Amino acid sequence: MIEADSWRLAARADALWLRARMIREIRRFFFEMGFLEVETPVRIPAPAPESHIDTIASAEWFLQTSPELCMKRLLAAGYPRIFQICKCFRAGERGDRHLPEFTILEWYRGGTDYRTLMGDCEVLIKGVARELGFDGAFPRQGRRIRLEVPWERITVRDAFLRFASMTDAEALRRDCFDEILACEIEPRLGMEAPVFLYEYPAELGALARVKETDPGIAERFELYIAGLELANAFSELTDAEEQRRRFEKALEDRRRDHRPAYPMPERFLSTLSQMPPSAGIALGVDRLAMLFADTCRIEDVVAFTPESL
């Protein structure tokens, strides 16, 4: 048993080295651009209420599901360029692409909107690929994924029209948006080159600003490469009243679905109005490693899973 375990870990060497080099390159990228690396508490008294994300409790507090709230408080206090690589925890999430404990790269930029973050993604991921020996393209499950910029941008509305059996509005009305997105659209996104899926229906961007010219659209994007969802970004909402209403809506959804209740993150709400217009993004570090290690299983790019402890 012990021997088999050591053998399993030893066989991970390539993936663990790839992962370490990737993280070193990510840090280099952000330091060169003048970002401050921050560390915020993993254990917090109140997570951002989300309809479909469950926390893991830690004594009377919670393990963070994302470093969002504390990083935004730093943003509000006058740190306009910050990044963090940290562990996040989400109860019940385990599958080929999910671990209940996983690594997020999160960064924020004050004074800009989410379009700037698309550019960050392009430069960052191309740079990481080059560092790993993939210049301009990399192999993925027998395909070749090209990385030349700019990467394609497709709105949620167009993606549904192009790939799905119904429109996004109809999917929302019939309460099957997530099923259609996950089963019909995601597997087709970014199969030749990375794709930004953007302009989400407003109700699907709980912490995002709505588009000035169309209040039905949230300024949110997700980055897909080879069918893998890699990053989620917003032009951040800075209206504290509106944010409170959306949190209340999420808490109401949770009550309806008999999910655990969370306290309102009051401290965060009280500083939100001081936050400058900004954009923020979370990128799954394990998922990025899966891409470059050319594996479909997240356990191939971490040393330990919950099952192996």
Added chain:
Amino acid sequence: MYTASDLRKGLRIKIENDPYIITEFNFVKPGKGQALYRCKLKNMINGNQFERTFRSVDVFEAADLQEKRMQYLYKEEGKYCFMDNQSYEQVFLSEDQVGEAKNFLLDNIEAEILLFEDRPLGISLPNFIDVVVTKADPWAKGDSVSGNTKPVTVQTGYQLQVPPFIEEGEKIRIDTRSGEYLTRVKG
């Protein structure tokens, strides 16, 4: 009762009064969206397969399966008849449900019948059975060309490879899981 988070490969659940086994399972969750549990399910009675995606609010009844020791009686029109020796209740299994076990159905052999609400689903035999060889070519001593094994037929009609020294009328032990020869049985 199971919830969606209990779903995994191999789990047996009841849907609309039929037992299903999950043959493939994956957890998917788009970004901030709902957790989805994608399953491939196989109906344990008729073998039909289909895919279905469940949500975390879905609940399932366990498929309550029993095993009952029954005796093999006879085969008629493609159906295999077994009887419970206590209640004298009889059940019939199809060729599909019996599967490979049909090769080892000795008269009156006792087997475990898998049942779902009194409906038979499958059969498991003892791991080892002893059978009489009914047809075998004679062993030509010193015949190196014929190799290390030879084909024989046993009393159930099943054919397998055995060592060349096994003769017609002898008893041999077979592993019913692999269908392979194990040893010669004296007496």
